[in-house]
Amino acid sequence: MSNDNRFELRMTGSGGQGLILGSIILAEAAIMEGKIVTQSQVYGAEARGGTTKAELVISNKHIAYPKVTDPDLLAAMTSEGLKQYGGGISRKTRVVVDSSVMSAPDFLNEENCRGLLALPIRSTLISRLESELGLNIVLLGIIEGLTAIVHVEMLRKAVAMHIKKQFLDFNMKALDLGMEMVEAQAKTGIRI
Amino acid sequence: MSEKMVLMQGNEAVAEGAIAAGVRFYAGYPITPSSEIAEIMAKRMPQVGGTFMQMEDEIASIMAIVGASMAGKKVLTATSGPGFSLMQEGLGYACMVEAPIVILDSMRYGPSTGMATKVSQMDLMQTRWGTHGDHWVIVLSPSSVEESYQLTIRAVNLAEKYRNPVIVLSDETISHLREPIGISIPPTIVDRRLPTKKAGYLPYKTDESLVPTVANVGTGFRTSFTGLVHGESGFQTANGHVAEALVERLRDKLFNNLDDIIQFETDRVEDADILFMSFGITARGVSESVESLRSHGRKAGSLRFITLFPFDDDRVRKAAGNARTIVVPELNSGQLVLLVKRVFGDSRKVVPMNKINGDLISPQEILNFVREENL
Amino acid sequence: MRPDFLRCERLPNIWCPGCGNGIVLRALLEAIDQLQLDPDKVVLVSGIGCSSRAPAYTAFDNVHTLHGRAIPVATGIKMANPDLTVIVVTGDGDGSAIGGNHLIHAARRDVDITVVVFNNYNYGMTGGQASPLTPSSSITTTTPNGNLDRPFDLVKLAAGAGATYVARSGIYFTKHLVDHLKKAIAHDGFSLVDAVAQCPTYFGRFNKKGSAGQMVTSQKDWMVLKSVAEKKTPEELVGKTIIGEFVKIERHSPASAAAPKEQA
Ligand SMILES: Cc1ncc(C[n+]2csc(CCOP(=O)(O)OP(=O)(O)O)c2C)c(N)n1
Numbered sequence: 088m089s090n091d092n093r094f095e096l097r098m099t100g101s102g103g104q105g106l107i108l109g110s111i112i113l114a115e116a117a118i119m120e121g122k123i124v125t126q127s128q129v130y131g132a133e134a135r136g137g138t139t140k141a142e143l144v145i146s147n148k149h150i151a152y153p154k155v156t157d158p159d160l161l162a163a164m165t166s167e168g169l170k171q172y173g174g175g176i177s178r179k180t181r182v183v184v185d186s187s188v189m190s191a192p193d194f195l196n197e198e199n200c201r202g203l204l205a206l207p208i209r210s211t212l213i214s215r216l217e218s219e220l221g222l223n224i225v226l227l228g229i230i231e232g233l234t235a236i237v238h239v240e241m242l243r244k245a246v247a248m249h250i251k252k253q254f255l256d257f258n259m260k261a262l263d264l265g266m267e268m269v270e271a272q273a274k275t276g277i278r279i
Numbered sequence: 280m281s282e283k284m285v286l287m288q289g290n291e292a293v294a295e296g297a298i299a300a301g302v303r304f305y306a307g308y309p310i311t312p313s314s315e316i317a318e319i320m321a322k323r324m325p326q327v328g329g330t331f332m333q334m335e336d337e338i339a340s341i342m343a344i345v346g347a348s349m350a351g352k353k354v355l356t357a358t359s360g361p362g363f364s365l366m367q368e369g370l371g372y373a374c375m376v377e378a379p380i381v382i383l384d385s386m387r388y389g390p391s392t393g394m395a396t397k398v399s400q401m402d403l404m405q406t407r408w409g410t411h412g413d414h415w416v417i418v419l420s421p422s423s424v425e426e427s428y429q430l431t432i433r434a435v436n437l438a439e440k441y442r443n444p445v446i447v448l449s450d451e452t453i454s455h456l457r458e459p460i461g462i463s464i465p466p467t468i469v470d471r472r473l474p475t476k477k478a479g480y481l482p483y484k485t486d487e488s489l490v491p492t493v494a495n496v497g498t499g500f501r502t503s504f505t506g507l508v509h510g511e512s513g514f515q516t517a518n519g520h521v522a523e524a525l526v527e528r529l530r531d532k533l534f535n536n537l538d539d540i541i542q543f544e545t546d547r548v549e550d551a552d553i554l555f556m557s558f559g560i561t562a563r564g565v566s567e568s569v570e571s572l573r574s575h576g577r578k579a580g581s582l583r584f585i586t587l588f589p590f591d592d593d594r595v596r597k598a599a600g601n602a603r604t605i606v607v608p609e610l611n612s613g614q615l616v617l618l619v620k621r622v623f624g625d626s627r628k629v630v631p632m633n634k635i636n637g638d639l640i641s642p643q644e645i646l647n648f649v650r651e652e653n654l
Numbered sequence: 655m656r657p658d659f660l661r662c663e664r665l666p667n668i669w670c671p672g673c674g675n676g677i678v679l680r681a682l683l684e685a686i687d688q689l690q691l692d693p694d695k696v697v698l699v700s701g702i703g704c705s706s707r708a709p710a711y712t713a714f715d716n717v718h719t720l721h722g723r724a725i726p727v728a729t730g731i732k733m734a735n736p737d738l739t740v741i742v743v744t745g746d747g748d749g750s751a752i753g754g755n756h757l758i759h760a761a762r763r764d765v766d767i768t769v770v771v772f773n774n775y776n777y778g779m780t781g782g783q784a785s786p787l788t789p790s791s792s793i794t795t796t797t798p799n800g801n802l803d804r805p806f807d808l809v810k811l812a813a814g815a816g817a818t819y820v821a822r823s824g825i826y827f828t829k830h831l832v833d834h835l836k837k838a839i840a841h842d843g844f845s846l847v848d849a850v851a852q853c854p855t856y857f858g859r860f861n862k863k864g865s866a867g868q869m870v871t872s873q874k875d876w877m878v879l880k881s882v883a884e885k886k887t888p889e890e891l892v893g894k895t896i897i898g899e900f901v902k903i904e905r906h907s908p909a910s911a912a913a914p915k916e917q918a
């Protein structure tokens with residue numbers, strides 16, 4: 088189904104990483120730009136600790152089918168997540184994996200996806216910001232760095248809507264960190 | 280779009296829609312995937328001067344909202360299949376005493392406890408036939424978050440107008456889906472008609488509307504309510520003629536007003552040779568498939584049931600155009616299709632398309648189905 | 655008693671000759687009268703059963719609900735309009751079997767309603783089957799060889815569930831019954847009165863309890879006032895049913911229910 092201005096994002100990882108909140112934040116940034124969104128998730132006990140999935144569709148026009156069918160971007164924060172929800176990717180899908188918790192999946196190649204970006208997300212977060220929390224916001228920064236799907240300022244505003252004041256500074260840094268990681272990767276010339 | 284859009288979850292839209300419609304009493308029992316409605320109401324009811332009660336089970340939940348409705352409140356309860364099963368006796372009672380109530384059933388996978396977090400459309404016939412005896416309910420089916428809001432308001436209004444239970448039949452996907460919705464425009468509100476004169480007051484005597492003007496309890500009219508067959512006085516009788524007149528009136532008060540109650544959404548039905556008939560979340564996959572088929576030169580169309588019950592064969596026939604082939608995709612083993620077949624008999628090719636694994640029917644699956652079945 | 659509390663055009667009632675329900679109803683109406691309640695603000699709510707027909711003979715707002723479901727309906731009415739005096743009329747089966755779960759939860763919530771159990775120790779309306787209050791060894795149509803189960807002690811059940819007013823009385827002791835109904839209705843919080851009446855048609859006949867009249871007068875033999883019972887030994891109380899007031903405590907008020915936050 089080709090739908091040119093439709094952007095489909097799937098994030099998967101483990102419960103507690105905040106991926107659902109991440110997808111809500113990005114959804115709200117898109118709404119502030121006048122876009123249409125549908126946000127959904129696997130729901131239930133799984134969402135608390137087990138493998139989770141959050142999905143977001145962003146479009147300039149009405150979204151009929153609300154779920155992701157052909158993701159533009161798949162971000163896997165655990166190998167279990169990739170295993171469970173990594174199906175359904177195509178030549179248009181960019182895949183981001185956290186190389187600090189998993190090795191780059193060998194089943195992904197030029198034939199079946201648009202590109203694979205393996206970034207040490209969790210370890211960089213720990214070394215640079217001395218925190219294990221904020222992975223979801225770093226990931227938002229990475230998604231923004233890769234796609235510029237919304238204006239960065241809108242994204243910052245949406246983050247501020249959901250994060251308590253005392254943690255805002257930290258989260259803005261996490262967002263910047265994600266974008267930096269994409270930039271740095273681009274400079275090294277590795278195909279993304 | 281001048282309205283400010285806010286991101287809302289389906290369940291939140293139901294709660295906010297109910298509040299906008301004037302609901303000030305909520306009683307319920309937690310069950311996935313409807314629990315957020317109870318949680319939101321627990322917070323919101325006190326803020327708007329209403330009452331929230333967590334009851335001991337769904338039987339108590341529906342009976343409590345019937346009681347609060349009799350005392351004059353606009354009321355809501357929300358549940359899912361297992362709880363909806365327990366509510367069936369209360370649903371029949373509300374039909375019989377003509378108490379305006381609204382029930383939200385968010386369909387999860389059944390039967391029994393099934394799969395609590397997976398979507399289905401398996402409760403369709405239960406909404407219509409779940410409780411015993413001849414009775415009539417209004418069933419509305421939202422297919423988006425926005426529509427969850429709007430149809431909850433409409434459900435409250437219809438319940439009040441016709442003094443009848445109204446069921447909003449949602450599902451796990453819509454309950455948990457987040458979409459932007461605009462809600463700043465204040466809705467139209469309908470209030471139940473109440474009696475004015477105590478002299479000669481007969482609670483169940485009706486005018487040509489066939490809708491009685493039963494007083495709220497505690498307002499001095501001294502009404503008698505019973506689930507037993509009753510005449511205009513509200514008192515029990517075993518007179519067969521009274522019984523017949525009562526049950527006919529319960530039907531006719533809705534069936535004389537089908538133009539007011541029944542809504543469809545149609546898309547390019549006029550010249551369609553293949554028509555999809557669906558409801559709720561399934562209609563959204565359909566909508567994309569129609570687009571896709573059209574772009575490939577196939578004359579496809581869609582009819583989406585916004586009102587599922589009352590189900591009027593004539594209106595469906597008229598709205599369906601002349602398509603030779605009618606495909607009925609649904610997340611059950613074939614419930615809506617029974618009604619569609621009743622409407623069309625052998626005059627059209629009516630093809631069921633069913634999915635019962637707890638996932639949605641995707642647009643691509645519909646396209647594949649059309650191709651594989653040579654439709 | 656005020657005749658205008660009855661809907662005389664609805665009489666005669668459906669009860670068998672010698673049924674005790676009429677006496678309990680009369681006592682209830684007497685209590686409402688003596689409390690000088692505004693009749694427009696009294697709502698009687700009942701379930702299904704012989705006893706549950708009582709409210710429809712009265713001139714108040716009355717709600718005949720489903721078997722076992724009077725209490726949640728009464729809860730809804732009371733919560734929707736706290737100005738009303740809401741009284742539940744229920745049978746021993748209606749209130750303690752099919753409606754037993756609602757009973758204990760209403761007691762736990764301490765919702766300000768009064769439950770009057772017309773206790774005839776069996777299911778009257780459906781032909782004299784066993785109820786949860788049928789004494790052990792008693793004969794009913796579903797315990798033809800004698801009841802193997804133990805009955806609930808309704809007083810203890812309600813008290814254990816948190817009721818803040820609990821009393822028991824019998825129709826032989828009419829003034830006692832009226833007094834305790836008055837106290838129950840006037841009580842702020844959940845109140846229950848176990849009102850023992852006779853079912854001569856079924857329970858009495860099956861268990862050789864004699865005529866209706868004998869069933870009434872025998873109450874003075876097997877019922878003991880609480881004040882008297884307190885001076886007796888356990889042996890002396892075997893086979894006796896104690897009547898009186900068992901619980902009367904301050905209404906439970908939550909210590910820390912914060913006022914709802916205004917919406918942002
Ligand atoms: C769901 C349901 N099950 C069964 C019945 C049949 N039924 C009617 S009254 C009754 C028992 C009533 O006994 P009790 O509550 O002790 O009242 P009584 O008739 O003795 O006053 C039963 C079982 C019913 N009406 N509804």
